[in-house]
Amino acid sequence: MSNDMIPLLTKALGETVYMVAVSMAIASALGIPLGVLLYATDKGQILESPMLNKVIGTVVNAIRSIPFIILMVAIIPLTRLLVGSAIGTTAAMVPLVIASIPFIGRQVETSLKEVPYGLIEAALSMGATPMQIISRVLLPESMPSIVAQLTTVVISLVGESAMAGAIGGGGLGDLAIRYGYQRFRPEVMIATVIILIVLVQAVQFVGNTIAKHLDKK
């Protein structure tokens, strides 16, 4: 093992964690409300609005149907507009966030659908407003499931961030391609893969632990 490897790996790991964490935070802040909207505007729900539901649903499906690598390239003008450059770790976060928002939206919608309708009915019978039903019934009741779903999103973000690295975003993916593949250093490739495996295992473990802790069922 050459002595330049440790700092290379540390730096790349830091960039990956930074990309994933910040992208996840921004995407969650927008994706969770999107999921609530998808759920609540559906037929027979508390904010039923078929038109709005159809429009949001179509946009979500459209973004989700674009492969990440194409999305990344296709939105370069937007990325330039937002962060001033299309290259670098911060720039890589723009496509990561855009790809994750609809993903999180659908995952959250699925979690909310697991809440028995009886609970909503009970809250309505007590005079709850739609906002109170969302904040005090739907979100707390589906929180263990939402955490489990978001864990899946984080893991897919780790993978996507590696792809983003390939267009100059840095991180473990970038390192594996530039050193492991282009400079014929298989030991860098292997080390990167091991770190990614450990990282994903750790994310899954933390997600499971939190979900289990929240679940009172």
Added chain:
Amino acid sequence: MIKFSKVEKTYASPAGPVPALKGIDLEIAKGEIFGIIGLSGAGKSTLVRCINMLERPTGGKVIVDGQDMTALSDSELREARKDIGMIFQHFNLLSSATVYENIAFPLKLAGKADSEIKAKVEPLLKLVGLEAKAGQYPSQLSGGQKQRVGIARALASEPKVLLCDEATSALDPQTTKAILELIRDINKKLQLTVVVITHEMQVIKDICDKVAVIDKGVIAEQGTVLEVFTNPQQPITKEFISVLLSNDLPAAFRGGKISPEPAEDAYLLMRLTFIGESADDPVIADMIRKFPEVETTLLFGNLDHIKATPFGRMIIGLRGDTAKVQAALDYLKSRDLKEEVIGYVKRHDSSAD
């Protein structure tokens, strides 16, 4: 307290409109426990949900405490709902909240201060006997305990009306009894108007003052529980009651040819119903004393109570000289009881049964 006038509810479906309620007229007085019984699909759940507008009627009016519920705006309706507590078959408790938090839930929704919530929740915990469980989650409770939480939660906003939607249908018989007793206690203590939806006549018999039988979206029959029990008019009502009261003939007579005409060796079978005071009268003993030559066989007997009123049922067989049997029958008719002549049946004895 609650008045339905010509309430209709029709659901739209791909196959066309499906009527669930077809012109319901009902009046429920303040402080009474009113039962609504029906088979599944009869419309009883829709009916109870029309009281708090969880289901909006497509026609007619629902008046609760002087307010036309169908005419309220969304925010007025939310206020009105706080006066109507509701409990459910599957309890519908928040699984992520403790017993205390579940009971406090309607108060939280109303934006009450924590100190005020505490002052209300603690007596409620005591009322339903769950002081020791305040910090537990619903998953740690038995079905009966969950329904107690449901009841306490429904009472937290001090409603005037309590709606019970199949509240005991998911519970075992002992637990059902305890929950029904609790509902009756609360009704007395708080002068609460209670509407009970059920498919079990036992529930009606145990706690209700009045009952309405709903069948295919219409009220088939209604009255006091005693009236409906002792003198059911509609086949559907008789069916509900027959579950509780054995109406079958004893084995020795079952399947035999029932004839309206006297025949040799045949017994004149009749059902007797004693209500209230007359249940205590020695009617049968008197008859035997008066007509010693008529052979009297007691085939079935049962004494029950509807609320505090004793209610006895009996099947007897009379055999002997036709004129004497007729005289005994006339004597029974002169007494304060209800008799229903089944007919003359021969005993097909020993061999078959």
